[in-house]
Amino acid sequence: MLRRIPTAVRVANWTRSLATVSNSGGDTVQKTSKFDIVIAGGGMVGSAMACSIGYNPIFGEYKIALLEPNPVKTMAIQADFSNRVSAIIPGSINVLDDIGVWPYISELRAKLFQSMQVWDAASDHSFLLLDSKFTDEKMGYVVENDVIMLALMKRLKLLDSNVEILHCKVDDISLQISNGDIGNVSIKLDNDDLIETRLLIGADGPQSSIRTAANIKHISLPYNQLAIVATLQLENQNENVVAWQRFLPDGPIALLPLSNSRSSLVWTTNPKHGKMLLEMSNEEFIDSVNNAFVNNDHVIPNINRISSTINRGLNSIPSGNFKEAPQSPPTVAGIDNNSRGGFPLSLGHATNYVMNRLALIGDAAHRVHPLAGQGVNLGFKDVEVLSKVLAEAVTEGNDIGALPHLLKYESTRQLQVLPIMATIDNLNRLFSNKNASLALARGIGFQFLNYLTPLKVICHVIPLY
Amino acid sequence: MGSLFAESRCRIYSILQKNRLGYACRNVGKLRFPVNISSQRHNTNTSTANEEEIKQFSDIASKWWQWNNKNMPLHALNMVRVPLIRDALLGDEKSHKIDQPRPLSGYKILDVGCGGGILCEPLARLGAQVTGIDASSEIINVAKAHASKCDRVAANVSYQCTTIEQLTTTENAQSFDAVIASEVIEHVDNVDLFVSSCCQLIKPGGKHIVTTINRTPLSYAVMIIGGEYISRIIPAGSHDWKKFITPKELTKKLEEGGLNVDFIGGIFYNPLTNNAGWLDNTKVNYAIVAHKPSENYEKSNA
Numbered sequence: 001m002l003r004r005i006p007t008a009v010r011v012a013n014w015t016r017s018l019a020t021v022s023n024s025g026g027d028t029v030q031k032t033s034k035f036d037i038v039i040a041g042g043g044m045v046g047s048a049m050a051c052s053i054g055y056n057p058i059f060g061e062y063k064i065a066l067l068e069p070n071p072v073k074t075m076a077i078q079a080d081f082s083n084r085v086s087a088i089i090p091g092s093i094n095v096l097d098d099i100g101v102w103p104y105i106s107e108l109r110a111k112l113f114q115s116m117q118v119w120d121a122a123s124d125h126s127f128l129l130l131d132s133k134f135t136d137e138k139m140g141y142v143v144e145n146d147v148i149m150l151a152l153m154k155r156l157k158l159l160d161s162n163v164e165i166l167h168c169k170v171d172d173i174s175l176q177i178s179n180g181d182i183g184n185v186s187i188k189l190d191n192d193d194l195i196e197t198r199l200l201i202g203a204d205g206p207q208s209s210i211r212t213a214a215n216i217k218h219i220s221l222p223y224n225q226l227a228i229v230a231t232l233q234l235e236n237q238n239e240n241v242v243a244w245q246r247f248l249p250d251g252p253i254a255l256l257p258l259s260n261s262r263s264s265l266v267w268t269t270n271p272k273h274g275k276m277l278l279e280m281s282n283e284e285f286i287d288s289v290n291n292a293f294v295n296n297d298h299v300i301p302n303i304n305r306i307s308s309t310i311n312r313g314l315n316s317i318p319s320g321n322f323k324e325a326p327q328s329p330p331t332v333a334g335i336d337n338n339s340r341g342g343f344p345l346s347l348g349h350a351t352n353y354v355m356n357r358l359a360l361i362g363d364a365a366h367r368v369h370p371l372a373g374q375g376v377n378l379g380f381k382d383v384e385v386l387s388k389v390l391a392e393a394v395t396e397g398n399d400i401g402a403l404p405h406l407l408k409y410e411s412t413r414q415l416q417v418l419p420i421m422a423t424i425d426n427l428n429r430l431f432s433n434k435n436a437s438l439a440l441a442r443g444i445g446f447q448f449l450n451y452l453t454p455l456k457v458i459c460h461v462i463p464l465y
Numbered sequence: 466m467g468s469l470f471a472e473s474r475c476r477i478y479s480i481l482q483k484n485r486l487g488y489a490c491r492n493v494g495k496l497r498f499p500v501n502i503s504s505q506r507h508n509t510n511t512s513t514a515n516e517e518e519i520k521q522f523s524d525i526a527s528k529w530w531q532w533n534n535k536n537m538p539l540h541a542l543n544m545v546r547v548p549l550i551r552d553a554l555l556g557d558e559k560s561h562k563i564d565q566p567r568p569l570s571g572y573k574i575l576d577v578g579c580g581g582g583i584l585c586e587p588l589a590r591l592g593a594q595v596t597g598i599d600a601s602s603e604i605i606n607v608a609k610a611h612a613s614k615c616d617r618v619a620a621n622v623s624y625q626c627t628t629i630e631q632l633t634t635t636e637n638a639q640s641f642d643a644v645i646a647s648e649v650i651e652h653v654d655n656v657d658l659f660v661s662s663c664c665q666l667i668k669p670g671g672k673h674i675v676t677t678i679n680r681t682p683l684s685y686a687v688m689i690i691g692g693e694y695i696s697r698i699i700p701a702g703s704h705d706w707k708k709f710i711t712p713k714e715l716t717k718k719l720e721e722g723g724l725n726v727d728f729i730g731g732i733f734y735n736p737l738t739n740n741a742g743w744l745d746n747t748k749v750n751y752a753i754v755a756h757k758p759s760e761n762y763e764k765s766n767a
C-alpha cells in the first residue's frame with residue numbers, strides 16, 4: 001500500500017501537466033516522430049547514458065534520441081587546460097570503461113593522482129592522508145570536463161546508427177492518458193516539433209525544466225558560497241600526484257593535479273571574498289592561494305594543544321597503523337590566462353527520481369557541494385544503475401517506461417545518494433565554522449580516522465575525490 | 466519514501482484473485498476451512514466459459530490497463546512468469562539468445578484467457594508471435610486497443626474472442642510452441658475439457674505453462690484475510706475456493722492430456738511492495754511447466 005500511494009500521486013501530477021500542453025498544443029497538425037527512449041540533456045551524464053544504451057545490443061531495435069541545444073564545444077583537445085575539471089573515482093572509471101569511453105579519455109588527457117591530503121586550518125595536527133598505497137584501488141584521475149565530453153562525443157559518433165542526436169531544447173512535456181491508461185510522453189521542442197517517447201530520461205542539469213514540468217518536488221539549499229576555479233602553474237615541476245584540500249573557515253580550498261606543471265584550483269569561499277579573488281590581479285591571486293594553504297591565522301591555540309596531546313597519545317598505541325607527517329602543498333608560481341572563474345553553489349535533491357515514463361539522472365536528480373568531487377561521479381553511477389534496470393526490463397519484455405522497474409532505479413540510487421549528500425553537507429557545515437568545539441570535534445575525528453580506521457573504509461564512506 | 470518501505474521484509478502471500486468481498490466478510494471470524502472437497506466438479510457443460518465469471522471480468526474491462534488499478538498483481542506476476550515462459554521455450558538456446566532484443570522470434574504462443582493482454586504484450590515484445598483468446602468480447606476490445614499503442618507489440622500479437630474448445634475446431638491442432646493458461650483455470654467450467662483442449666493445441670515438443678492457485682487451508686485463509694485489505698487491489702470475481710486445483714490434480718490432468726510435467730514452483734505476491742517472486746512452497750500460488758513429448762521437435766518458423 002505504501003508503494004501504491006506514491007504511484008497514485010505520480011500519475012496525478014503528470015495529468016496536471018498534460019493540461020498545460022493540450023492548451024498550448026494548438027490546432028496545427030504536425031507529424032510526430034516516435035522514439036522508445038529520449039534523453040534530454042547532453043551534458044556529461046546524459047551523453048554517458050546515451051553511450052551506455054546505444055552500446056548495448058539488447059537495445060538494438062530501440063529508437064533512441066539525445067537532445068542537446070548547445071553545439072559540441074570542441075572536437076579537438078586544446079593546448080591549454082580547461083578550468084572545469086572533475087575528479088573521477090575508480091567506480092566511474094569502470095562505468096566509462098564498460099561503455100567504451102575510458103580508452104578515449106586516457107588517450108586524450110587524464111592525470112592519475114595517488115594520494116590525497118585533507119587537513120583542517122584550525123589545527124596542524126588534524127589531517128587525513130588517503131593514499132592508494134593503503135588501499136587496493138587507485139585514488140582516481142583528474143580529468144577536464146571538456147575531455148570527458150570530447151571522449152563521449154567520439155564514442156557517440158560510432159553509435160550514430162543507434163542514437164539520433166537532435167540539436168534542440170525541450171520546451172514542454174506531457175503525459176498522454178486516456179481512461180487512466182498511460183500512453184506516451186509528448187515532448188514539445190523549441191523548434192515547435194513534437195516528438196513522442198515511451199521513456200524520457202531527464203539529464204538536463206541542476207535547473208532541470210523536465211523536473212519542473214513533471215511537478216517533481218525539489219529541495220534546494222543555496223550555500224552562501226562561491227566556488228573559484230583556476231588553472232595554476234607550479235613552482236617545482238617534478239612529480240605532481242597528490243590532491244590537496246584544506247578546510248578554511250569559509251570553505252575548502254583544493255588543488256588537483258593536472259600535469260607535472262599544472263594544478264586545478266577549486267576554492268570555496270564566502271561570496272564577498274570570492275568576488276575579491278575574481279577581481280584582484282594575478283600576482284595578488286597567486287599570493288592569496290599560497291597563503292590560504294599555509295597560513296596559521298585560523299589555528300585555534302587550545303585546539304592545537306589538545307590535538308597534539310591526543311596525537312602523542314595515539315602515537316604510543318602499537319596499532320600497526322602508520323603515521324606520516326603532513327607534507328606541504330606545492331607552491332603556486334603562476335596562473336594560466338583567462339582561467340579564473342566563479343560559480344555559485346547549491347545543494348539540491350529531487351524527492352522522486354522517477355515517474356511513469358520518466359527518470360531523472362545526474363544533477364537533475366541531485367546536486368552536491370563540490371568539496372567531495374562527487375557531482376559527476378554520482379551521475380555516472382546513475383547511468384550504470386538505470387542502464388542495468390532498463391536492460392533487465394527489456395529481457396523481461398516490459399514496457400521500457402513502466403513505473404515498477406523505474407522504481408527499482410530510484411530506490412537503489414536514493415539509498416546510495418542520500419547518505420553521501422548528508423555526509424558532504426555535514427562536512428561542509430562542520431568545517432566552515434569557527435566554533436572551537438566543532439573544530440575540536442573534527443580535529444579529533446581526523447586523528448582517529450588517521451590512526452584507527454582502515455583507510456579503505458574511509459574511502460568508501462566518504463569518497464573524497 | 467515508499468521505496469524505502471519496499472525494502473521491509475513483510476511477506477504477505479496473497480492470492481492473485483479473490484472471492485467477492487461479501488463472501489469474505491461472511492467468513493470472517495469463522496476461519497474454518499471446508500473439508501471433503503474434491504476438485505471434480507460434475508459439470509457436464511460443453512463450454513468451459515462460466516457466464517457469471519466472464520461477466521464479472523467484462524465489467525472491469527475498461528479498467529484493465531489503468532495503472533495503479535486492481536490488476537497490479539497481474540503486472541507484478543510478469544516478473545515471474547515472463548522469464549519462466551521465455552526460459553522454458555529457449556531451453557539450451559538461452560545463453561546465446563538472452564542478450565538479443567527479440568529472443569523469442571519464431572515462437573508461436575497461445576495465451577488462453579488472455580484478459581487485456583498483460584502477459585501477451587511482454588511476450589510479443591520479446592519477439593514471439595502471440596495469439597490471445599478470451600471469452601469476453603469487451604476485454605478483447607480493450608486488449609486490441611492497448612496493443613495498437615505500441616508498434617512493437619501490435620506487430621506481433623493478435624486477439625480473438627473465443628474459448629479454447631472452439632479454437633480446437635478452427636486452429637490446426639498441434640500448432641503452438643507454447644500454450645499458456647495464466648490465472649484462468651480457476652475461473653473455468655469443465656476443467657477436463659479446458660485442459661484437454663489446451664494440450665491438443667500444443668506441438669510435439671512444445672510447452673504448456675499454467676499458473677493458478679492451490680486449494681489448501683492456507684489459500685483459504687489468505688482469501689479471508691485478503692478480504693479485509695486486498696479487496697481494493699484484486700478485482701472482485703466470483704472466486705470459489707472450491708474451484709481451485711492442487712498441483713497433484715493438475716499434474717494428473719496434464720498427463721492424461723499426453724504431457725510430461727517438468728517443473729512445479731510456488732509463487733508469492735506481496736501487495737505492500739507489489740512484488741512477486743519464487744517461493745519454496747506451492748501452498749497458495751504456483752506455476753507448472755509441462756511439455757508434449759516428441760522426438761523431432763521443430764519450432765514454427767525455424
Ligand SMILES: Cc1cc2nc3c(=O)[nH]c(=O)nc-3n(C[C@H](O)[C@H](O)[C@H](O)COP(=O)(O)OP(=O)(O)OC[C@H]3O[C@@H](n4cnc5c(N)ncnc54)[C@H](O)[C@@H]3O)c2cc1C
Pocket residue numbers: 040041042043044045046067068069070085086087088168169170171203204205206209210227229266343361362363364370372373374375376377378379
Ligand atoms: C565549481 C564546480 C566544481 C565541480 N567539481 C567537480 C568535481 O571535482 N568532480 C565532480 O564529480 N563533479 C564536480 N562538479 C559537479 C559536476 O560538474 C556536475 O555534477 C556535472 O556537470 C553534472 O552533469 P549533468 O550532465 O547532470 O548536468 P549538466 O552538466 O548541467 O548538463 C545538463 C545539459 O542539459 C542541457 N539542457 C538544459 N536544459 C535543457 C532542455 N530543456 N532540453 C534539452 N537539454 C537541456 C544543457 O545544455 C546541458 O548540456 C563541480 C561543479 C561545480 C559547479
Ligand SMILES: C[S@@+](CC[C@H](N)C(=O)[O-])C[C@H]1O[C@@H](n2cnc3c(N)ncnc32)[C@H](O)[C@@H]1O
Pocket residue numbers: 482513514515518519522523539577578579580581582583584598599600601604627628629646647648649652653654
Ligand atoms: C484473471 S484474468 C487473467 C488474465 C490474463 N491471463 C493475465 O494473467 O493477465 C482471467 C481471464 O480469463 C477469462 N476467462 C475465464 N474463463 C474463460 C474461458 N473459459 N475461456 C476463455 N477465457 C476465459 C476471463 O474473461 C478473464 O479475462
